[in-house]
Amino acid sequence: MTDPATYAACLLAVDPVGLGGLCLRGGGGPARDALLAGLRAALPAGTPWRRVPLQVDDDRLLGGLDLGASLVAGRPVQQPGLLAEAAGGVLLLSMAERADAHLAARLAAALDGRHVPLSLVALDEGIEPDETLPASLRERLGLIATVTAATAGTLPDPAAIDAARARLAAITCDDATVQALCATAAALGIASLRTAWQAWCAARASAALAGRSAVTQADAELAARLVLAPRARTLPAPPEPPEASTAPPPPDPSADPAPPPDDRDPPMPAELRELQDQTLAAAQAAIPPGLLESLAGCTPRAGGGTGRRGDAARPAQSGRPLSPRRGTLHAGHRLDLLATLRAAIPWQRLRGRERDQRGLPDAPTRLLLRKDDFHLKRYRRPEQTTTVFVVDASGSQALHRLAEAKGAVELLLADCYVRRDCVALIAFRGTGAELLLPPTRSLARARRSLASLPGGGGTPLAAGLEAAWLLGRGVQAREEGRAVLVFLTDARANIARDGAPGRAQAAQDALTMAKRLRAEALHSLLIDTSPRPEPAAMALAQAMGARYVPLPHGQAAEVHGVVGAMR
Known part of the structure; x- marks a missing residue:
């Protein structure tokens, strides 16, 4: 049994309370279904197993007053929640990467309540780097593994799991192994002491599963691969070169007596150093490819996420009345x-x-x-739409593009008082992008911002895409409605994201930012203002998931019509 996901499921079946739970990465399929079925069969008979809907409300999750049953019985009737039904068992959370902060906090509090044993299996189906499990749940789930097509999903006989669970309390772990796990966590940039505790629990469960009475080096390495490596935030520092050994000079009889020795810690024994090095090497080898790059290059979503992983839509309490429903x-x-x-x-x-x-x-x-x-x-509450115009103000055609944007903004502002919409303007030229007009309904303010914009210079397309991404994400994160991004450009980038000239790097940076826009699920439209349809503009629109509209001689009315169709 060498598959990490299968072994992680076995460890969870042996010690579900100590490990807290399991995060299974990867999409659904027969392999994951077989693994979940094997995990459920390996648990003790009668162990509760409950699925948690992603949009579950507090009454169903925590329990509360059953109004219908109370009216029939003529007395208050309480209904148990999912947490009470799953006490002593397992909760299964599908699409866990889309869980909002409120649900994550409720589940984290339930996992911390040790008076009611509970464990959680979170199914992380995220594809993009920023689609990850909420941090509050990720810290409390000890095991993290990826389900692949090679995952067999066949767990050992339930009797073997029961025997391992019975001998778990008698498993011993020496101080050297504990120090090695803690040193490995520190070398990987893991600051939480909870993670070191989970690694210790995983090592003991591995020893119990193997039929041993004490934790060995193999158990510590397995715990490092399944618990520490997926949480790595930095690579271990390279070992320092050994200092050149020189023989001490002979003592001088006329010199003063030597000072007393200092109180520095004694050197680490060679066996302990070797144990720590082996554990750290095992964890470093198991770090998923691209994990550290994604941690450095992606900004975590505030408030539990936006876009596809945002909070559930709340029922409107005012607006146009609709027909009632059961x-x-x-x-x-x-x-x-x-x-x-x-x-x-x-x-x-x-x-x-x-x-x-x-x-x-x-x-x-x-x-x-x-x-x-x-x-x-x-x-039915009218949904406010913030239309963000991202205008390419570089090159010889800047004046034409700005005139089209100005006319379209004026036409859209005429509808703002009826639709309660807002308009914003971002221009990019030279070496960066600038927010000229924050979301507003003021026509006079929009005219002043457009009139004061100069044209010409380089084309920092990546900077314009990044500014639009930040503004659109902020609008949706603050629950100010929906953001629609409208780009007016020919997509001929020649300034990289860091401000350096170069068409190749500028085009690559623009495609990288376009993929980030697509991952945020922002509605976008790219209007190609080149004299003829530009292949680079079509590729950019496809990368960001935007609608592509070639308008070589775009007029304000045409731009207004195209944008109005998306609102």
Whole structure:
């Protein structure tokens, strides 16, 4: 059994409480389904196993008052939540990379509550580097493994897992192994002491699974690969060259007596040094390719994420009324009393007979309500759209592009008072990009910003894409509506992201930023302003997932029509 994901599942089955849980990376498929089925079969008989929906509310997760059952019984009836149902068992969270900060905090608090044993299996299906498990959950799940096509998903016989679980309490671990795990965590840039504890638990579970009574070097290396390596934030420093050994000079009888020896720590024993080096080498070899590069090149999403991994849409409490619908009354919803009465009144006589036949006591009210009678009020709240114009202000055609953008901005602002939309303007020229107009509905302010913009210079396309990405992500992170990015450019970049000239590097930086825009799931439109359709502009639009519209002689009305179709 050499597959890391399969071995991680075995360790979790041996010590689910100590390890906290397992993060399985990779998309769904037969291999992952077989692994989850094997893990469930390896747990003790009767162990709870509950799935957590990504959009679960607090009432279902934590439990609360069951309003429908309370009305029928005439007394408060509490319903247990998923956390109570899974006490002593396992919670399964699909698409964990899209979990918002609120759900992650609830699950993290449940994992920290040691009085109710609980473990979590998080299925991380993220593709882009910034689609990762929330940090609060990632720290509490001891094991991290990737499911591949080669994952067999076949766990040992449940009897062997039960025997390993029985001998786990008697497993010993010497101080040298503990020091080696802690030193390896420090060398990899891991500051959390919880991670070192999880590595110690994984080493003990590995020894119990192998039938040993004490942790060995192989168990420590396995713990380093499954616990420490996926969390590495830096590469270990290279070993220092040994100092040249020189013989001490002979003592001088006339000299003063030698000073007393200092209190520095004694040198580390060779065996302990070798143990730490081997553990660190095993962890370094298991670091996933590209992990450190992604940590250095990607900015974590604030507030638990935006775009596809943003918070769940809250029900609107105001706006245009819509027809009511049946639903469960939770926090944030409003009961439509008239629709509820209309649904319940026609069934009162039949429900009264059913109550008499079942011998139930009379209800405290004359109206017999059931859960299916509840109707909730619904509203349609206008969604604000912030249209961000990203204008290429370089080159000889800058004046034409700015005139088209100015006319389109003025046409869009005429609709802002009705649609409650905002318009922003970013221009890039020379060596960088500049936010000339923050999101606003002021037509006079937009005109002043456009009139004061000079043209000419280089084309820092990557800087313009980055500025648009930051603004669009900020708009959606603050829940200010949806951001629509409109680029007016010929995509002939000649200034790199760092401000250095060079077409090859500038084009590569632009494609890198375009992929980041695509990962953020921002609505975007690229208007090609070159005299004829430019292949570079088409490739850039495809990289960012934007709609491509060639407008060699674009007019303000045409730009306004194209942008209006996306809003």
